[in-house]
Amino acid sequence: MNRCAVIGVGQTHYTTKRRDVSIAGLVREAALRALDDAGLTFKDINAVVIGKAPDLFEGVMMPESYLADALGAAGKPMMRVHTAGSVGGSTALVGAGLIQGGVHDRVLVVAFEKQSESNATWALTTHPPFSSSLVVGAGGYFAPHIREYMRRTGAPGHIGTLVAVKDRLNALKNPYAHLRIPGIDRAMVESTPMLWEPIRYLETCPSSDGACAIVLSSEDKVTGTPAWVHGAAMRSEPMSRARRDTVSPQAGKDCAADVYRQAGITDPRRQIDVAEVYVPFSWYEPMWLENLGFTAEGEGWKVTESGATALDGDIPWNASGGVLSSNPIGASGLIRFAEAALQVRGMAGEHQVDGARLALGHAYGGGAQFFAMWIVGREKP
Amino acid sequence: MPSESGALVARHVLEFPGGYTRTTGPVIGRFLTELRAGRIVGVRTAEGTVLVPPLEYDPATGDAVTSEYVEVGPAGTVTASAWVHEPRPGHPLDRPFAWATIKLDGADTSLVHAVDAGNPKALAPGTRVWPVWRQARDGQITDISHFAPEVTKIVSQVRAEYRLQAGGALGVFLEGVGRGVFIGGSCATCGQVYVPLRGSCPECGTVITEQVELPDTGTITTFAINNLPDPRAPEVPFVSAYILLDGSDSPLIALVGGVPAHEVRQGMRVRAEWIPREEWTPSMANVRWFAPTGEPDVEL
Numbered sequence: 001m002n003r004c005a006v007i008g009v010g011q012t013h014y015t016t017k018r019r020d021v022s023i024a025g026l027v028r029e030a031a032l033r034a035l036d037d038a039g040l041t042f043k044d045i046n047a048v049v050i051g052k053a054p055d056l057f058e059g060v061m062m063p064e065s066y067l068a069d070a071l072g073a074a075g076k077p078m079m080r081v082h083t084a085g086s087v088g089g090s091t092a093l094v095g096a097g098l099i100q101g102g103v104h105d106r107v108l109v110v111a112f113e114k115q116s117e118s119n120a121t122w123a124l125t126t127h128p129p130f131s132s133s134l135v136v137g138a139g140g141y142f143a144p145h146i147r148e149y150m151r152r153t154g155a156p157g158h159i160g161t162l163v164a165v166k167d168r169l170n171a172l173k174n175p176y177a178h179l180r181i182p183g184i185d186r187a188m189v190e191s192t193p194m195l196w197e198p199i200r201y202l203e204t205c206p207s208s209d210g211a212c213a214i215v216l217s218s219e220d221k222v223t224g225t226p227a228w229v230h231g232a233a234m235r236s237e238p239m240s241r242a243r244r245d246t247v248s249p250q251a252g253k254d255c256a257a258d259v260y261r262q263a264g265i266t267d268p269r270r271q272i273d274v275a276e277v278y279v280p281f282s283w284y285e286p287m288w289l290e291n292l293g294f295t296a297e298g299e300g301w302k303v304t305e306s307g308a309t310a311l312d313g314d315i316p317w318n319a320s321g322g323v324l325s326s327n328p329i330g331a332s333g334l335i336r337f338a339e340a341a342l343q344v345r346g347m348a349g350e351h352q353v354d355g356a357r358l359a360l361g362h363a364y365g366g367g368a369q370f371f372a373m374w375i376v377g378r379e380k381p
Numbered sequence: 382m383p384s385e386s387g388a389l390v391a392r393h394v395l396e397f398p399g400g401y402t403r404t405t406g407p408v409i410g411r412f413l414t415e416l417r418a419g420r421i422v423g424v425r426t427a428e429g430t431v432l433v434p435p436l437e438y439d440p441a442t443g444d445a446v447t448s449e450y451v452e453v454g455p456a457g458t459v460t461a462s463a464w465v466h467e468p469r470p471g472h473p474l475d476r477p478f479a480w481a482t483i484k485l486d487g488a489d490t491s492l493v494h495a496v497d498a499g500n501p502k503a504l505a506p507g508t509r510v511w512p513v514w515r516q517a518r519d520g521q522i523t524d525i526s527h528f529a530p531e532v533t534k535i536v537s538q539v540r541a542e543y544r545l546q547a548g549g550a551l552g553v554f555l556e557g558v559g560r561g562v563f564i565g566g567s568c569a570t571c572g573q574v575y576v577p578l579r580g581s582c583p584e585c586g587t588v589i590t591e592q593v594e595l596p597d598t599g600t601i602t603t604f605a606i607n608n609l610p611d612p613r614a615p616e617v618p619f620v621s622a623y624i625l626l627d628g629s630d631s632p633l634i635a636l637v638g639g640v641p642a643h644e645v646r647q648g649m650r651v652r653a654e655w656i657p658r659e660e661w662t663p664s665m666a667n668v669r670w671f672a673p674t675g676e677p678d679v680e681l
Contacts, residue, residue, distance in 0.1 A: 019533060019534070020533075059537060059539040121609075125611070127612075127613065128545070129545050129547075130545065130547045130551055130555060130664070130665075131665070134611075134613055134614070134621045134634050134635055134636050135621060135634055136607050136609055136611050136621070137609070139605075140605055140607055140609075140621060143605030143606075143607075144603040144604050144605045144621075144622070144623055145603065147603050147604065147605070147647070148602070148603040148647070151603070151647055151681070193608065194606065194608055195607075195608055195609060196605045196606070196607055196608070196609070197605060197606035197607075197608065197618070199605075238583035238584070239583075240575070240579070240583045240631060241583045241584050241631075242571075242573035242574070242575060242582075242583070242584055242630035242631045243573065243630055243631075
């Protein structure tokens, strides 16, 4: 397998409504910033891979065909990836695969969402006939699994508020973050209403407009500062599988085991310097700490409570502020992957983790049934 | 005129039959003629400024204006505005709007007109506005119906309509619900029981051929208390729960009722509460919700 590196990262500022740009203008803004970071132009790109969450979010069917011009894809291969909320991660991995397989030398990867064009809870709650299900939006789906996590582990109720505060404090150091709440603290989080109990308003992610782009390169064509891909893995599992563990899905464990094996990681908490993990509801930090093997089952909430995942902890999680602070859904996974790359390139700015050499990017989607992960490093694998 | 309310108050209307005429003179006449043609012109003063709307005599100097007419706009910039929350009968719009002074591109003075901005926040000094013309024009300032901000978004009415037919396994399940029973399927390979009945096993892919009739009792494994309203729930908060019917290995997600939301527990035993038999259809609407049976909780 050929080596692959991230040589450019571009993000838009994430916000509730980008009234000033079309979807095409939004993705182009991120793409141009990524190309600029790599010191390249569209002419230097061999193929474009684009990802976004369900078409029902913007009501634009097959947005990839509409966006080919904006992404300089004329005359080049272009494809679209869709794996629900994990799509940003999957899109990066499809792009990396094109480099690792020796098909292309430089691939532009872009993911976006313009959530302000409709309402995600509506789009995820369409009431198809004959259904016996009663789920209201993503929060309605995930709340019962959080409740089950709390029951199994005996985690105290304030753990979710700790993550909600920690990630928003990190967001204050990230100029691209959407939610920047000065003075955020536990009392503020606890004063917000329960939406889908046990999930409070400030324990959920915002609805954001935004796009993220990265430029991937083969070893021979690297420009600028590379972040090397040390491992890349995707897994899925059937949502309706009987006796499925919805708190700690098998696909997540398998995906982590695969990506760690590739990167030679046996002790993720010790070997990984910083992790950007898809945490759209605050309780998913302790849940994924266990699912990703950073700690033993039942111990995730203790790691969170100890402060280990804070920016000054021994294993910072979501130094960028994470999905809890910026959530253009289709892009949210790619932002995790891009932020991991920024960290090992030493280019994360005020939320840089000193000396970060190895970083995890993680995304999950659907009913926690799609997983995408990569490990990027400062040195060549 | 009859008096109103018996008091010494009377209504008195002065209205010249047919309305007064107004002879425009050449300057205002040109302006209105251009409006009828769908153009906006100003007139140049002797000092070189462009007055819009044109005046016959320059208010700054008192001199007659020149005979040079300059097409301006059609777009312009709002310099000031006043929001009208409740339009009156004589107003140009029947919805809340703004009176605004608008400096059209190429003009040195501002024109007063109505701006249809939707809400006061959409309008500020500096907002760019464009004229919206009437179809039938006859040479009046109202030939411009109003001004409106630039188009920055459109609404796209996307609608897809499907005809869904519940066939196969789902049809069998709903037919069962139509006579008050839950039909599941048992996988011959891995032994898992799925309800609703499925065509194949999501675990191992085996085609499911063995149907199983399940009781309408089960256990709540976990749940959410929803504080956001939903048309399928009678009120907020409502509980959506994972319910493992007795004998099933895959939970249903259904409404829980007959118990206050905060008294629902993981492990609670529940039974389907059916609507009256004469109202049954082949649909899950037959089950109003699942309600506690009163049995001891199950250890999860």
